[in-house]
Amino acid sequence: MNFSRQIVLLFLVSASDCLIADFAKGAGSFSTVVIDPGHGGFDRGGIPGQLVPEKMVALDTALRLQKILEAARVRTVMTRTTDVFVPLPTRTAIANAQRDAIFVSIHYNASPQSRAHGIETYCEDSAGAPLAARIQRDILTQVSAENRGVKRAEYYVLRNCRIPAVLVECGFLTNPSEATLALTTSYRLLGAKQIAVGVIEQRSHPLPAPSPPPPRKKIRPHRTMLHIP
Numbered sequence: 001m002n003f004s005r006q007i008v009l010l011f012l013v014s015a016s017d018c019l020i021a022d023f024a025k026g027a028g029s030f031s032t033v034v035i036d037p038g039h040g041g042f043d044r045g046g047i048p049g050q051l052v053p054e055k056m057v058a059l060d061t062a063l064r065l066q067k068i069l070e071a072a073r074v075r076t077v078m079t080r081t082t083d084v085f086v087p088l089p090t091r092t093a094i095a096n097a098q099r100d101a102i103f104v105s106i107h108y109n110a111s112p113q114s115r116a117h118g119i120e121t122y123c124e125d126s127a128g129a130p131l132a133a134r135i136q137r138d139i140l141t142q143v144s145a146e147n148r149g150v151k152r153a154e155y156y157v158l159r160n161c162r163i164p165a166v167l168v169e170c171g172f173l174t175n176p177s178e179a180t181l182a183l184t185t186s187y188r189l190l191g192a193k194q195i196a197v198g199v200i201e202q203r204s205h206p207l208p209a210p211s212p213p214p215p216r217k218k219i220r221p222h223r224t225m226l227h228i229p
């Protein structure tokens with residue numbers, strides 16, 4: 001074997017090692033995405049007096065996300081597909097019944113101050129943090145909005161999911177410009193596409209295992225959730 005042939009063989013071995021490593025990384029990831037459109041039914045979401053109901057735009061964005069992921073051959077499970085109220089424990093039970101899954105909750109934000117604007121993504125522990133960072137970054141590459149960052153919060157669905165979980169706030173419905181945008185199909189489609197980009201990217205990377213729940217603190221429902229049992 002001459003020297004140049006050795007070099008070629010070495011290169012081939014290294015390339016296949018990389019492929020195996022990449023495959024292994026994918027294998028440590030997830031196969032199912034539980035999509036959770038926030039609120040529904042009597043729970044409009046947002047704050048009292050809000051003109052645009054959060055439950056409708058969240059559902060539309062989530063259904064678009066489902067379509068995009070299914071087209072990319074990613075299995076999805078929806079916590080709701082129509083305008084119905086689904087209790088939070090039911091949502092987390094649906095998530096926790098899935099194997100090799102992640103949980104993506106879709107919401108739109110609200111504030112008594114109409115100036116408040118921008119996009120933020122929540123996670124509760126380190127298991128959801130890489131996915132939250134990808135989704136936040138990928139939305140902001142295409143949507144011109146303030147980056148409010150990745151935040152940690154003790155929301156019920158995040159706290160009680162035993163799979164990596166994130167909650168995306170796709171803009172403020174109490175901000176006149178962001179509400180106008182959220183009412184357009186193109187904005188909701190773009191948001192869904194960019195969330196899908198983050199999810200699909202994450203499939204090539206292992207997710208940290210969910211950490212055991214820390215000592216109980218006050219659990220926050222999401223926004224108006226007066227319906228917590």
Ligand SMILES: [Zn+2]
Nearest residue numbers: 038045107222
């Ligand atoms: Zn919400």
